[in-house]
Structures are given as C-alpha cells and as structure tokens.
Amino acid sequence: MTSLSARDPGSGSRPTMRQVAELAGVGIKTVSRVINGEPNVTPETAQRVLDAAGALDYQPDLHAGNLRRSDRRTRTLGLLVGSVDNPFSGAVHRAVEDAAVGRGVAVFASSLDDDPQREREAVAAFLRRRVDGLILVTATADQTYLEPELRRGTPIVFVDREPSGIETDAVVSDNAGGAARAAEHLLAQGHRRIAYLGDLRSIQTARERLRGFLDALARAGVTAASVTEDLHDQDAAREALVRLLDAPDPPTAVFSAQNLITIGALHALRERGRHRDTALVGFDDVALADLLDPGVTVVAQHPEDLGRLAAERVFARLDGNDSPSQRIVVGTTLIVRGSGEIPPK
Amino acid sequence: MTSLSARDPGSGSRPTMRQVAELAGVGIKTVSRVINGEPNVTPETAQRVLDAAGALDYQPDLHAGNLRRSDRRTRTLGLLVGSVDNPFSGAVHRAVEDAAVGRGVAVFASSLDDDPQREREAVAAFLRRRVDGLILVTATADQTYLEPELRRGTPIVFVDREPSGIETDAVVSDNAGGAARAAEHLLAQGHRRIAYLGDLRSIQTARERLRGFLDALARAGVTAASVTEDLHDQDAAREALVRLLDAPDPPTAVFSAQNLITIGALHALRERGRHRDTALVGFDDVALADLLDPGVTVVAQHPEDLGRLAAERVFARLDGNDSPSQRIVVGTTLIVRGSGEIPPK
DNA sequence: CTGAAAGCGCTAACAG
C-alpha cells in the first residue's frame, strides 16, 4: 500500500490527474469525477482522491479540460477599458469583476488609450485565449471586424460607447441628456455666456455631449460663448480655459465635458483667481470635488452600473438569452456643490 | 481549385488549424509553421495559408497549443491588488500591463479587499488557468501555502507588502522611512501634539508606518498625542478625528497613514472648521490634493514603479534569472503643498 | 521544404 505522504509535492513539475489517480489507486476518470463534483463516487473513494490531490498540491488544468468539455467555456472574460489607471474605468472594472467572481469567471483587463490599433490587438489577444465574452469600450470608428466573432456566438457588449457597423448590446450613459441637464442648470442661474470644453471629436460620447449641450442652449435661444474641442488631457484643457479667461468678454460659466478636462479647468480658474466668480459644471464626477471651495458641481455618471449591466448582459447571452440586441441607457445625476450655482456678474 | 471566398467565415463554429490547412490545400504542420512564423515555408505556400486563415477569420487557440508546446507558457500573468477600483492599485496595474503587453502577455486582475479567503481563491483560480507568474498584494498572515507552487518554478513576486513564511521577491515602498519623514516634517514645524490615524493592525504596511512614525517621534523625545488604528475606510477616519478635535487638548498636527484615511481626515477638519489651524500630512498621494486650500502635503508613494519593478522581476525569473530572492524598496517623496506647514498655535 | 504520427491533460461516451 502506497503512503500518501511518500511523494514530495514540491519536486518535479506540476502533478497531473493521472498522477493523482495512481497515488489514490483509482482510475483517472474517478479523479475527474471527484474534482468536478460529479455524482457516482463513494465517499470513501472520494476522500482518498482528495487526500492524494492534497498531498500533491494538485490543481486541475482548466484549459486542458476545456479542450474536450462540451460547453467549451474557459470561464474567462475580456474587458477593454480606457485605462485601468483611471477612476471611471476602475469602477467599471470592479463592477464587472464583482459580477464575474461569483460565477467562477476570471477577467482579463486591457487598456485602450483611445488607440484603434491597440483595440484590434487587445481583442485578438482575448480571442486567441478563447474568452467566453467581450466587454468593450471602443476606439475604432467601425467595428465590422467583430462581425465573424459575433456570428460564432461570442457575446460582445459595448460599454460607455455605442457600436457602429455591427448589431450588438450596448450599455451607455445618457451623454446628450446629461450635457443638456448641465447646460439647463447654468442657464437657470442666469448665464448667457457659457463656454464648452470637450474631448476629441473622434470620440462618439464627446460628440453626444456637445450635441446635448448645444441643443439645450438652442432651446433657450442662447448661442454658446465658445466651443473648444479635441482637449484630451488636463493640461490642454487648462491652457484652453486660461486663454478664454484672458480674452475680452470671458465666459461667465463653463461646461467641462469630461473628467480630466474638469480638473484642467479647475486649475485654470485658480490660476487666474476666477474660481469664485466663474461658474463650472463638469461631466463625470471627480474625487474630492466636495472638499474644494467652492465644491464642484457635476453631472455624475454611474460607472458601477455600466459595468454591472454590461456583465449581466454577457452572462445572460451565455445563458442562452437570444433576444434582439439591446441598448441600455444609464441616467446621469446632477450633483450640486457650489461651483455650478455661481451667478453671472 | 477551391476558391478562398467559397466558405462563409461566419457560419458554424470556430475554424481550426485543420480547416485552414484543408482550404489552403496543405498539411496542418505547414499552417502551424506559418502562424508561428517558423522558417522553411516558401513565400507562395505561406501566402496561401494566410489567405485561407483570413478567409476563415482564423484565430489560433493559444491554450491548445500550450498543452503540447515545450515551454508550456500561457503568456498570462495573475495580478492580485487591493481593489481594481482604487487609484493606487490602478497605477500598479497599469504599470504591470505596460510591461506585459510588449511581451504578448495578458493580465488577469483580481481584487483582494484585504480578505485572506479571497486571496486563496484568487490565487487558486490563477493557478488553474496556468498563469506564468503571480504578482500579489497579500492579505494573509502567512503565505506558506504558496511554497509548492514556488518550488515548481512559478515566479511569485509580492508588491506593496512583504511575504512571510516563504522566500521570494518583493517590491515595497519605504513605509517606515516615509512615515518617519512625515513625522520629522511636522516636528520641524514645531508640532509636539501629533495624532496618528492608521489602517488595520493586521496589515503589515500599516504596522511599518506606525513604527516609522513612533521611532521618529522617539528620536525627538516626543510622545504621540494619540494613536488610532484599525481605521479601514474614509468614514471611520472622519469620525475618529472629529472625536479627537472635540476632546480637550486636541492635536495641533495629524498624520494620516493611508489614502482613504487622509480623505476622511480632510472631511473631519472641514467639518470642524479646523483645516487652517491643524497641520496634516498624509501617506500616499490623493487626487486634487493641490487644488484644496490649503493644499494637502503628502508622502507620495510611486505605485507605477512598484508595478513596473514587480513585472520586470517576474519576467527576469521567467527568462531564467535564478539569483537569490530580492527585496526591492522604492523610496517615497514628500510633497509640500501647505497643510503640513501650518505651525502650531 | 513538407507532412504523418504521437501525445499534451483532460472530458465524453460507453462498457463493465
């Protein structure tokens, strides 16, 4: 009779199911049954298998199993976000992970940096690893390249930005509505000279926000004091607003249509000492916004909801739901903190 | 002669290498050579294979290949951080991803929430997926459970917190040194009543920071005004400091030993209107710290360096480096912004 | 330069 402690779990390479079977003195299929919790094994046999597995520190190879398994699921998801080093993306990521972990699904996360080339490469890398589903923030103008994968039945859900060229699920913020809400708020304070600071024109959500902003102004019969686009980082935003503040007839209010742009705008206002007399509303919340003086009024998005709903959509598809593709719109929330309530001079 | 466009790339399931071979009219091994860029294929044959692969939208199955491949590398890394929804973790994650993407390595990221159970499960999930290496922030008191895996040759590198019970690489901040630096800074402003607000005693870095703080005070012959530990979120920190401020003889200076604790402390100081006369130095930088009034003085960590060095260490091990395990300490940087330079009354 | 046969670690299908 072989002693279970006879073998050194650490020496040599990784133990296989066959080695566990030999040590336990059973067939390999019995080990498979025990490891996968399948029925038809006596408790005593099961215990011997578990002891052997424990003694060898055995971990089943999920990929080898999935090669033959009928559902061919890797229990893996691919997530592509703006950058994992970004509060908005982090919140989306966390929500996706929370939905996945309970199902034993692991998440690959990649950063996009709004680079179409990176998107293609990241998606290809996910697909070569046979992820069960894809959750994507896209940077490409057209996602027709995903069509074959979609036809194979891989669930693909877009977050934050809508797909173009293919028909699939999307979970997005109400960008136009939120931007309109910001504009209406500033109009209600009496502002008529409102400046718009926005992200790259190539980004669909940026275009939506501008549209919502301009529509709201038009409804009130007001023309935008200025529209500055293609501001992709904090510093570009800061410089742009400083220039506006230094010019004749500066705006009495500013709408910054993105996270980093809001921070750049805050810097510009401080720099020129105008943060107490120029109103500011930002799109997307920023950390510590409540501790600034004045507090920063924002139209907050709900990235946790975006991530959760996108993940739920993927899992519903994997569970067989084949209803027509949906476009889920998550509302925004105006958070009043002071900066947006400064009246015009 | 078969037309390459005869088959519908979208119908049916995923194409295999065999199907590509049939369509190209070559053997499967030739396809393998082309896909993997191996030599000994005529350009014409290679082109036919690539055309067939393109027509079928073929993506090789990395896991199936790795099953037989001699190096048995999945080109996959497991990263376990505090929470992917946390600026510090996000910066570490991004640095790891940047180091990995160039090598064609994908990163699994999981959140720990300082839960030892979650750590064990996340590590097991990574190992069942045969990651090539592990980068871990640990929440367990002892990591002896990783010993067998380590002996099998899997590189395991600890970030932010040091391992205990096993001998392996670690990349950590100079926690004690940074905390001492904060204390010395406050002492230099003339403070003698300094309060300490710290994280869970069970976290090794928290203990290190307290030690550094107390040592620096002791060297100056000063006793801490108070030491409050086990503050694990923003609100607990806020409440603790409010209590200290309301008590007789409140501190003239505060050292908040972590990110969220700093934010809680900022709230408490505003709430009691004491932010202009109570000094504050935080450990770890916070967003918008420079826009507050006064700006928040912090001892900043360098999470990008932690992540980058940890990833480089893993790759060095994978490349065959078997030098003794190293403990790399990344220095901290005092960033003076105002709150730490408020003098005692 | 090319392909046929064997086998990686596991599960499916079936036979005992």
Add this chain to the structure above:
DNA sequence: CTGTTAGCGCTTTCAG
C-alpha cells in the same frame, strides 16, 4: 459505482 478508449486543437518528432 468505476474504468477504458477516443479525441479536443495544437506542437513535437521524425520521416520523406
């Protein structure tokens, strides 16, 4: 209740 055989998609080995 248990074990045997075949084969998942690919790479290795070796023969042409």
